[in-house]
Amino acid sequence: MSAKTEQHHMRMSTKNRLSNTVIYIILILMSLIWLIPFICIVLQSFRVESTGQVGYVIPKQWGLDNYVTLFTQTSFPKWYLNTLFIAVVVAVIQTVIVLCMSYTLSRLRFKGRKLLMNFMLVLGMFPGFLTMIVLYTVLKDLNMIMENAVPGLILVYVASSGMGYYVSKGFFDTIPRSLDEAARIDGATRLQVFYKIILPLSKPIVIYTALTAFMAPWGDFVFARYISNNNSAGMNVAVGLWSWLQRDTISQRYTLFCAGGVIVAIPVTLLFIALQKYYVEGVTGGAVKG
Amino acid sequence: MATVKLTNVKKVYDNKVVAVHDFNLDIKDKEFIVFVGPSGCGKSTTLRMIAGLEEISGGTVEIDGEVVNDLQPKDRNIAMVFQNYALYPNLTVFENMAFPLRLKKNPKMSNDEIYERVTKAAEILGITEYLTRKPRALSGGQRQRVAIGRAMVRDSKVFLMDEPLSNLDAKLRNQMRAEIILLRQKIDTTFIYVTHDQTEAMTLGDRIVIMKDGYIQQVDTPQMVFDMPANLFVAGFIGAPQMNFFDAELKKKDGKYYVEVENGRFEVRGEKAKMLAEKNVGSQKITLGVRPEHMSITHEKREDSLRSRLEVNEMMGSELHLHMVTENGKKIIVRVPTLTMDDETKKHLSYGSELFVTFESKAMHFFDPETTNNLLI
Numbered sequence: 001m002s003a004k005t006e007q008h009h010m011r012m013s014t015k016n017r018l019s020n021t022v023i024y025i026i027l028i029l030m031s032l033i034w035l036i037p038f039i040c041i042v043l044q045s046f047r048v049e050s051t052g053q054v055g056y057v058i059p060k061q062w063g064l065d066n067y068v069t070l071f072t073q074t075s076f077p078k079w080y081l082n083t084l085f086i087a088v089v090v091a092v093i094q095t096v097i098v099l100c101m102s103y104t105l106s107r108l109r110f111k112g113r114k115l116l117m118n119f120m121l122v123l124g125m126f127p128g129f130l131t132m133i134v135l136y137t138v139l140k141d142l143n144m145i146m147e148n149a150v151p152g153l154i155l156v157y158v159a160s161s162g163m164g165y166y167v168s169k170g171f172f173d174t175i176p177r178s179l180d181e182a183a184r185i186d187g188a189t190r191l192q193v194f195y196k197i198i199l200p201l202s203k204p205i206v207i208y209t210a211l212t213a214f215m216a217p218w219g220d221f222v223f224a225r226y227i228s229n230n231n232s233a234g235m236n237v238a239v240g241l242w243s244w245l246q247r248d249t250i251s252q253r254y255t256l257f258c259a260g261g262v263i264v265a266i267p268v269t270l271l272f273i274a275l276q277k278y279y280v281e282g283v284t285g286g287a288v289k290g
Numbered sequence: 291m292a293t294v295k296l297t298n299v300k301k302v303y304d305n306k307v308v309a310v311h312d313f314n315l316d317i318k319d320k321e322f323i324v325f326v327g328p329s330g331c332g333k334s335t336t337l338r339m340i341a342g343l344e345e346i347s348g349g350t351v352e353i354d355g356e357v358v359n360d361l362q363p364k365d366r367n368i369a370m371v372f373q374n375y376a377l378y379p380n381l382t383v384f385e386n387m388a389f390p391l392r393l394k395k396n397p398k399m400s401n402d403e404i405y406e407r408v409t410k411a412a413e414i415l416g417i418t419e420y421l422t423r424k425p426r427a428l429s430g431g432q433r434q435r436v437a438i439g440r441a442m443v444r445d446s447k448v449f450l451m452d453e454p455l456s457n458l459d460a461k462l463r464n465q466m467r468a469e470i471i472l473l474r475q476k477i478d479t480t481f482i483y484v485t486h487d488q489t490e491a492m493t494l495g496d497r498i499v500i501m502k503d504g505y506i507q508q509v510d511t512p513q514m515v516f517d518m519p520a521n522l523f524v525a526g527f528i529g530a531p532q533m534n535f536f537d538a539e540l541k542k543k544d545g546k547y548y549v550e551v552e553n554g555r556f557e558v559r560g561e562k563a564k565m566l567a568e569k570n571v572g573s574q575k576i577t578l579g580v581r582p583e584h585m586s587i588t589h590e591k592r593e594d595s596l597r598s599r600l601e602v603n604e605m606m607g608s609e610l611h612l613h614m615v616t617e618n619g620k621k622i623i624v625r626v627p628t629l630t631m632d633d634e635t636k637k638h639l640s641y642g643s644e645l646f647v648t649f650e651s652k653a654m655h656f657f658d659p660e661t662t663n664n665l666l667i
Contacts, residue, residue, distance in 0.1 A: 176374060176376065178372045178373075178374055178376040179376050179378065181341075181343050181363070181370075181372070181376065182370065182372060182376035182377075182378075182440075183378070183389070184342075184343070184362070184363045184364055185341060185342075185343075185363045185364065185368060185369065185370045186364070186389050186390035186393060186440070186444075187364040187390050187393035187394060188364060188393055189362075189364065192393065197378055197380070200380040201379060201380055
């Protein structure tokens with residue numbers, strides 16, 4: 001290597017290092033800003049000396065009192081179970097529907113397939129809130145509101161799941177069709193092809209689908225608030241915790257609210273940490289060959 | 291072990307494109323049939339219709355006398371090897387090969403029998419040491435062997451192969467081709483093999499089906515296809531480099547046939563003259579076909595020769611490929627063995643030098659310029 005090119009390399013690497021440093025500083029700053037509310041909430045949840053909002057972040061007296069109260073003297077466990085039940089059921093049903101739907105659209109050719117796909121795509125562009133009033137009336141007739149909001153909410157979340165076929169269809173499209181064909185010749189039925197060959201190859205997208213299906217009801221507020229309609233038995237955590245932030249309750253319940261928020265975040269955080277690898281693969285899986 | 295019969299089989303796609311027109315073929319038990327043709331000729335579509343992967347738009351497909359049009363692929367008792375191997379990436383080589391056996395019902399196959407069959411097939415194919423590996427840890431040739439193994443273990447009636455060697459490099463392809471010939475003796479079943487490579491077709495097939503634009507052009511043994519091509523397409527497709535074609539005039543005079551090409555005049559003698567007479571062919575315009583390897587060159591003019599100029603001289607080792615241009619500007623290729631060439635001719639093999647091309651009656655193929663059909667069939 002000549003002295004000149006060496007010099008050139010040096011210059012390049014200094015330049016790279018400099019730009020990397022700047023990028024990292026920006027990223028660190030951004031994540032700090034992003035983390036501040038979380039840190040505040042976690043800290044506040046351990047505050048014992050008072051229960052309302054205060055002008056400082058670090059508690060003067062630390063303790064688990066809020067958590068104990070949360071599980072012994074409030075409706076929080078009920079809300080938590082409601083939410084968990086809804087999210088798990090929705091995750092299971094929706095994953096099955098979405099995967100079957102996308103596999104069908106990816107592999108089978110039938111009349112109206114293109115039309116159906118376009119129709120669902122356009123329909124998906126309308127905000128779901130547009131249907132809220134109608135849904136409320138329907139669910140009311142079915143007696144699935146207020147204290148019976150849980151099955152009603154499950155119905156609402158699951159009903160449109162077929163429309164979320166897009167990402168997973170993109171993933172299935174990257175699996176060569178000759179695999180299906182080989183398996184069918186080898187003696188497999190369509191269903192066997194799906195669960196013996198295609199599903200094992202689609203782990204990232206299965207996990208991605210299940211996670212997103214779990215997340216939506218886990219954090220939903222608008223529909224849950226509307227359908228539970230102030231009845232504590234039908235509330236999910238988001239609605240329940242929000243009800244503690246009203247003008248007349250906030251001074252007694254603010255630290256409880258923070259503790260509840262931490263408890264709500266735990267399972268989701270754990271899920272993401274455990275499945276992070278697959279989730280990233282799933283998000284990018286539709287675009288590149290899996 | 292089975293016969294396959296296709297009667298007026300047709301494939302029309304949704305957009306009204308006809309991929310296969312009235313395909314009729316009787317495949318005998320244990321026969322090795324090769325479908326060959328350029329891409330888009332319908333050969334793979336036909337194979338896929340036999341496999342049940344493609345709906346049959348018209349006509350019937352029979353396997354062992356039973357119409358299978360409406361049977362699912364799994365119920366047709368066939369095995370298939372794909373161009374891209376189509377191995378299951380999530381399963382080991384052993385499980386890939388065991389997959390069709392595990393799916394077998396009434397009677398369900400015991401684990402011992404599965405083990406026995408898979409290891410036996412692996413032994414024949416020389417892949418025993420890879421049985422515990424995943425497909426991605428194998429080379430192209432090894433993967434193809436696994437794919438063949440997976441098809442082998444089943445004792446199916448018909449063995450379908452869809453361009454199985456196309457993804458391999460040239461050297462490996464030659465080697466695998468020889469292995470398929472050996473394999474065929476061991477498996478002893480009915481084979482249908484699709485390829486676009488005429489060498490594979492010639493070396494593997496008992497009979498070759500040559501297709502173009504969804505029509506069968508000719509069905510015959512490799513030798514017959516080579517010696518007596520049914521039309522210009524077959525003549526041009528089989529053989530490399532391809533057959534040279536000339537616009538020519540066939541003259542019948544005093545019971546003798548002559549072919550006039552450019553300034554050359556060739557008498558048709560022997561077998562070919564007899565055949566022309568039997569078919570009662572008269573004087574007419576023809577397209578004359580002569581294979582490059584059946585031509586020879588001289589450096590002195592004869593009546594039955596064509597004056598040509600040498601453009602490119604390709605040294606292939608045992609032979610030369612001479613690219614020449616005739617007086618009328620027609621480009622032709624002549625294959626000349628280097629071993630028997632005399633020194634005088636060798637001197638003339640430089641760019642632009644003038645040579646005379648000649649050929650014998652045996653080498654001539656006569657085609658109707660209108661219909662492109664062989665006049666002797």
